[in-house]
Amino acid sequence: MVSIDDLCEMLSIGKNTAYHLLKTQQIKSFKIGRIWKIPKESVINYIRLQSNSNSSF
Numbered sequence: 001m002v003s004i005d006d007l008c009e010m011l012s013i014g015k016n017t018a019y020h021l022l023k024t025q026q027i028k029s030f031k032i033g034r035i036w037k038i039p040k041e042s043v044i045n046y047i048r049l050q051s052n053s054n055s056s057f
Contacts, residue, residue, distance in 0.1 A: 002038045010043060021046070 002010065007018045007027070021027045028042040 002040055002043060004036055004038075007038055007043060011047075 004015060004018055007013075007021075008015055011018070013021075022029045022036055022038070027038065027046045029036050029038040031037065
């Protein structure tokens with residue numbers, strides 16, 4: 001599991017963008033109370049998806 005701060009650092013994005021990715025389920029995650037739980041595999045899958053869509057140009 002990674003935290004919001006870890007996600008921001010891994011993707012070099014701000015917290016607003018990170019929360020947007022989670023709320024729109026572009027990165028699969030879940031909440032326990034107010035805490036977002038983000039499986040590391042979900043971040044890896046998101047990066048792969050983005051890499052594949054960018055390489056189709």
